[in-house]
Amino acid sequence: MIRTISAKPNRANSGRCAACAVRSLSICGALDQSDLAEFERISRHVRLGPREGLFAAGQAASSVHNLTEGVARLYKLLPDGRRQVIGFALPGDFLGLAPSDRYSFSADAIDSVSVCRLSREAFTHFIGQRPHFLIRINEFAARELMLAQEQMLLLGRRTAEEKVAAFLVVWRERLKQIDDDRQTIALPMSRQDIADYLGLTIETVSRTLTRFEREEMLVIVAGGVRLLDPARAEAMAAA
């Protein structure tokens, strides 16, 4: 009886992965039909509301996650409460490259988020059987690492103005990649999140955006900004 119940969600979700809108963007892009069926069997679809946590730093890293919908913030905290947002995860992003058995950062939903959750154990076994999948994971890791290095340059050596401009340019590029190519750049995260991502205060982010608006580089709208002068933003971001 228990076996039947536990099998049920999988049957109900049959084809879930095959129908996944972000499959080709995600690590699952490297999986064929039969791989996909197995992946679906070992993964569980989870929905989270705004502000709900996916996992927290220090917890046993029992699961890996594949984001399919929404935006998540990834961050680290110092004992006194200072926070560094180390990234924003978008659909297609994989959260599970951990070198230890504990999460080294926390992740929570910004808006409504959907993820595929797999036990780390099952995931490790799964990848061990599939070298092409491992290569894919590797590519993702290398890309993450390059982004992290770019962010170090930003945090260590750029001015507030450059930081905000670079953030907008890179974020726009990422949204474009997941096919959200509107003139308005959606900013689902709060000013505080942006500040903690850029190593600034909320006031500096706010002032800088206001100034960009005054200088007619962009317009601040509900839930985002509209870039009027992308070239200028890109120039600021570049140096």
Next chain:
Amino acid sequence: MIRTISAKPNRANSGRCAACAVRSLSICGALDQSDLAEFERISRHVRLGPREGLFAAGQAASSVHNLTEGVARLYKLLPDGRRQVIGFALPGDFLGLAPSDRYSFSADAIDSVSVCRLSREAFTHFIGQRPHFLIRINEFAARELMLAQEQMLLLGRRTAEEKVAAFLVVWRERLKQIDDDRQTIALPMSRQDIADYLGLTIETVSRTLTRFEREEMLVIVAGGVRLLDPARAEAMAAA
């Protein structure tokens, strides 16, 4: 004839990898006897003097490197010359996780450095045949990524004092891991390198170290520092 000449260095170096002091620390720790022979065949041993470049950002990423001796600095430059050191590579470290076909950062020798250099092509082929090796590479990538995230926290949210203390503590730990466990922490890199790593100026690094010395937390010696009060340094580094 050409074939004989090109085979010669390999024969001369036979057993080079088997005798490698840092093999167990490096990605090669995942290789068995026969893997190792093949790895040796496709790799070339290169020595570099102080300040010599391993590769530069923007160049075609034709090689991957495995550091076996010495210390290298990895860094990114902005068009106006501002520099961010994104890491220091020690024996056992692997430089080759690139998501694109161009190097995204530059690397050069700080002191005398030895590396194993492999063509990216041969390396890609090599790992494709060896899933256990891929898993090892993955572990290295995950560790790199975690270090990068820790560094983002440092760059974005820590004070100058915390940055310098954290740098010393982490660096000491790394030296310990490669069996350089002396009371004196060797600092082969310049003050400028440290400043560019921590997102500070050379003056601030110098002043902070001098103050630590005045406060009897450490003693500045030629080529490094001697930690008198590691507990205090660790407390500073923690928060």
Next chain:
DNA sequence: GTCGCCGGTTGATCCAGATCAAGTTCGGCG
């Protein structure tokens, strides 16, 4: 030797961005 240079230290001053302190806007809710 001693000259010059390079890496490092130290001091005085400056300023970008933090901090402190009000406003303002807006969406949710009785």
Next chain:
DNA sequence: CGCCGAACTTGATCTGGATCAACCGGCGAC
């Protein structure tokens, strides 16, 4: 509707670390 609170903006002031400017000391060239 009007009240509340959260998110954001704006203004005034402060300060940690940058910048500017000597200076020191060791060492390699000659």
